[in-house]
Structures are given as structure tokens and as C-alpha cells.
Amino acid sequence: MQRFICDKEANDALIQGDINGLEYMYNRYYSEIRTFLIPYCRYDEDAEELTQDTFLKLWEFRNKINGDQNTRNLLFTIAKNKALDEIRKFKTVEAKLNQIRLEKEQHFSTMDEVVLADYQRILQSALSKLPKRNLEIFHLSRSEYLSNKDISLELNISVKAVEKQITKTLAILRVFLRNHQISAFLLISSIYFFQR
Numbered sequence: 001m002q003r004f005i006c007d008k009e010a011n012d013a014l015i016q017g018d019i020n021g022l023e024y025m026y027n028r029y030y031s032e033i034r035t036f037l038i039p040y041c042r043y044d045e046d047a048e049e050l051t052q053d054t055f056l057k058l059w060e061f062r063n064k065i066n067g068d069q070n071t072r073n074l075l076f077t078i079a080k081n082k083a084l085d086e087i088r089k090f091k092t093v094e095a096k097l098n099q100i101r102l103e104k105e106q107h108f109s110t111m112d113e114v115v116l117a118d119y120q121r122i123l124q125s126a127l128s129k130l131p132k133r134n135l136e137i138f139h140l141s142r143s144e145y146l147s148n149k150d151i152s153l154e155l156n157i158s159v160k161a162v163e164k165q166i167t168k169t170l171a172i173l174r175v176f177l178r179n180h181q182i183s184a185f186l187l188i189s190s191i192y193f194f195q196r
Helices: 007-015 019-040 044-060 071-128 132-142 148-155 159-179 184-195
Strands: none
Touching: 007 019, 007 071, 019 044, 019 071, 044 071, 071 159, 132 148, 132 159, 148 159
């Protein structure tokens, strides 16, 4: 490597296409440029890569450098532009990922609504097959959240009769839903979850 006394000599050599001029600038300013870039980067490796790109850009730009131009300032300008490009690129990618996430959420939300509507249709079909008294007791228990005792008082029947009717209703629903290959727990809990 050729020894340069000052930046000006290295700058002149760089302009002439002497790789030693670039090597001098690299050894002299690498650490400063990298430190400057770290706050703009998510990872140290990104700062490292941008620093390398900065010196590569300086080499590519060497024919356009003015002999009186301060190379250090030029390096920082290149580094800043590289960092801003990287931030813009990251924001574009991040926006794209957010858009994809949102589309997936909307898709799954639509799918959930379709599944829920299907479950509700199946449940209504099952409930429509119940005797009127069973349906009334089931409704008071599951929709009105009344206790078995409160249902017995409201309908003027025994607590045992309420328990028996609920057990019978759940058994009928289980058979019906099993025939539709749906677990009663899944059906009732999904409807409960989506209505909240």
C-alpha cells in the first residue's frame, strides 16, 4: 500500500483510479462511517454492509470527485443517502407485510363469519327438531343464563325435571351434531365466542 501524507494526496490518487487512495480512505474512515450508520440500522451487520457499500460507491463515483472536495464529507453524504435508502426500503417492505397481514386477517375474518353462519344454521336446524318444552328450558339455561332452580321456579316444575330435560336436550343435540360431524362443544363455544 502506498503511503499518503494527507487526505488530499489520497483523494488525488483515488480520482486517478489508484486503488491505494480508496484503501487509505477505507482505513482512515471505516470506523467513523460505521459508527455513524449504526443508529440507522436494525442490526450491526446492516451497518457493516452499508459501510462497505459506502466505500464501493465512493470508488464508483471517483471520476466525478472534485479535487478540492473534502472526501470525508463526501463519504458521510454517501453513507447518509445509503441509510435513507435502506430505511425507505425497510418501510416499503414493512408496509407490504402489514398489507399482507391485514388481507389475511380479513380473509380469516370472512372465513370465520362463513363458518359461524354455517354453525348457527346447523344449530338452529337441531333446535327446531326439539320438543317445545325442551327448547324453552334449553333457551332459559343457555341464552338467558338462568340456573336450574330459577328455571324450575319460572316454569313451575321440579329442579330434577329441569336437569332431566337439559340432559335429554344435550343428548339430542349431540347426536344431531355428530351426524353433521361437528362437536357440540366447538359449535356452542364458537357461537358464544363470536357473539361477544
